[in-house]
Amino acid sequence: MPEAGQKKVSIRIDGELVQLPASHTILQAAAMAGRFIPTLCHFDGLADAGACRLCVVEVSGVARLLPACTTPVQEGMSVVTDSPKLAAYRRMILELLLAERNHVCAVCVSNGHCELQNLAAQLGVASVRYPYRYPKLPVDLSHPRFVLDQNRCILCSRCVRVCASVEGAHVWNVMSRGIHSMVVADLNDPWGDASSCTGCGKCVNACPTGALSEKGQAVEEMMKNTAQLVTIAMRKAVRA
Amino acid sequence: MSRIKLATIWLDGCSGCHMSLLDIDEAILAVAEKADIVYGPLVDAQAFPEGVDVTLVEGAVSSREDLNNVRMVRARSRIVVALGDCAVTGNVPAMRNSIPAAKLLHRIYVEGSQTNARVPNQGVPPLLPQARPVHDFIKVDYHLPGCPPKPALILGLLTELLNGRAATLPVVKFG
Ligand code: SF4
Ligand code: SF4
Ligand code: SF4
Ligand code: FES
Numbered sequence: 001m002p003e004a005g006q007k008k009v010s011i012r013i014d015g016e017l018v019q020l021p022a023s024h025t026i027l028q029a030a031a032m033a034g035r036f037i038p039t040l041c042h043f044d045g046l047a048d049a050g051a052c053r054l055c056v057v058e059v060s061g062v063a064r065l066l067p068a069c070t071t072p073v074q075e076g077m078s079v080v081t082d083s084p085k086l087a088a089y090r091r092m093i094l095e096l097l098l099a100e101r102n103h104v105c106a107v108c109v110s111n112g113h114c115e116l117q118n119l120a121a122q123l124g125v126a127s128v129r130y131p132y133r134y135p136k137l138p139v140d141l142s143h144p145r146f147v148l149d150q151n152r153c154i155l156c157s158r159c160v161r162v163c164a165s166v167e168g169a170h171v172w173n174v175m176s177r178g179i180h181s182m183v184v185a186d187l188n189d190p191w192g193d194a195s196s197c198t199g200c201g202k203c204v205n206a207c208p209t210g211a212l213s214e215k216g217q218a219v220e221e222m223m224k225n226t227a228q229l230v231t232i233a234m235r236k237a238v239r240a
Numbered sequence: 241m242s243r244i245k246l247a248t249i250w251l252d253g254c255s256g257c258h259m260s261l262l263d264i265d266e267a268i269l270a271v272a273e274k275a276d277i278v279y280g281p282l283v284d285a286q287a288f289p290e291g292v293d294v295t296l297v298e299g300a301v302s303s304r305e306d307l308n309n310v311r312m313v314r315a316r317s318r319i320v321v322a323l324g325d326c327a328v329t330g331n332v333p334a335m336r337n338s339i340p341a342a343k344l345l346h347r348i349y350v351e352g353s354q355t356n357a358r359v360p361n362q363g364v365p366p367l368l369p370q371a372r373p374v375h376d377f378i379k380v381d382y383h384l385p386g387c388p389p390k391p392a393l394i395l396g397l398l399t400e401l402l403n404g405r406a407a408t409l410p411v412v413k414f415g
Pocket of ligand 3: 156
């Protein structure tokens, strides 16, 4: 969080002049300018990981696209938050996420309340052009109150970060590389055996999809309490 | 204007998309004014005719028969619509895809059966290794996701197409 009186920089977001402290990101600047940039791995109050790439923007003078959530603002920067090119890349990212694991919304606990599903509709994904992989993936039911369904995980790492920095338990980590990446509890133990878990449920509420849910929720029933968790995470971030 | 030839076909789906089509209620009369339904589970026609204007495809492509049908649909239709999640994404039928088809059939019809345990092979089409979306096999002109798609969305699409206009489909919900 920025200190009061910190040096401010001026940048342009879609042509509009925004002044903000140098420690801020393009995503924060866009929010100040009232511009919507789609995000999946960003969660207010948590350190950004740049995991999903959905927030890519165009910055003049830079040939490649940059993630808005992890790119700090710089004096004189000029940012485009929406264009046909960005829309095409963002759709591509969503389609790749949907093709990577098994997203069967019709039978998912998060159907109708899922950030991935909502963004797909909002950004105009009507079909997935990449071949679905249909991998065989486990569902961890070992925890007394919660479920981890790897079929729905998009590896955003919001669970990892909220558990480590807000709850202070650091139960989750991402194991392996690339397509083999997998969220694991403790040393790749069943979640129910993870002695570090306090059972607080923060990871469940931070998870944007149906990958983490409460036991006993049927199709469409899992609603995440995101607003409350953001408040807690923001307070913690201010204190840190 | 000559009457539009409309067809529907039911592949590996639950028939819910066809039910949703019927759920457009009395608007079906307006559709019937513009179009003849020339094939599908809602009518008696024995064979899929040539020269169809619009075909709505429900269901994933799951068997050899589905595959032959969907290729025929493409060859004989001007506009093909993938109707509903099974046709668009594979959806529930595709949940078998990480299990080899032979193992799956054995588990259900042999291990899971009390009497007459054998994998049926008479009068049923052989399964493909995986159930996959329609656009994996043929060109699809419009995708209408939803499980099932809301009647109003189906009607909106049909109204545009039956009036000879290219439809622009807002995606209100994916999957
Ligand atoms: S996690 Fe979201 S996109 Fe994936 S199946 Fe569930 S509702 Fe659909
Ligand atoms: S329930 Fe709390 S302590 Fe346990 S893994 Fe989730 S965030 Fe960490
Ligand atoms: S379990 Fe949920 S929060 Fe954790 S990485 Fe997967 S999608 Fe993200
Ligand atoms: S929100 Fe920026 S990379 Fe995910």
